[in-house]
Amino acid sequence: MPARNAVTSGLPTSKVRYSKLASDDDGYIDLQFKRSPPKVPYKAIALATVLFLIGTVLIVIGALLLAGYFDIQDHRDRTIPVLIIGILVFLPGFYHLRIAYYASKGYPGYSYDDIPDFDD
DSSP: OOOOOSTTTTSOGGGOOOOOOOTTOOSOOGGGGOOOOOOOOHHHHHHHHHHHHHHHHHHHHHHHHHHTSSOOSSOGGGHHHHHHHHHHHHHHHHHHHHHHHHHHHTOTTOOGGGSOOOOO
16 A cells, blocks of 8 residues: 655655744734734625615505504504514614624624625
């Protein structure tokens, strides 16, 4: 069975020269520990803004329908679903916009990595 030494294949072992590493070299370079600047997920923030605005509009319309500001006689059963859908659309938009705002201001514990990114 041939020897499994791919580095010195074809060279006699006496011609391979080895040298010791420097004693102050720990094998790390400074660039390994530097953070790259954060990548801002613009698409996700735009989607969060759209969700926030649509949810706000639906909540306002639902509240006005529930308060009787709009006089609708035939479709009174549609006021509560409009409010529920508005709240369900508003909450994720508000949550992600809040994270984006705090990350842009540099608050500890908030970063753009917490926002899902839609890059393909």
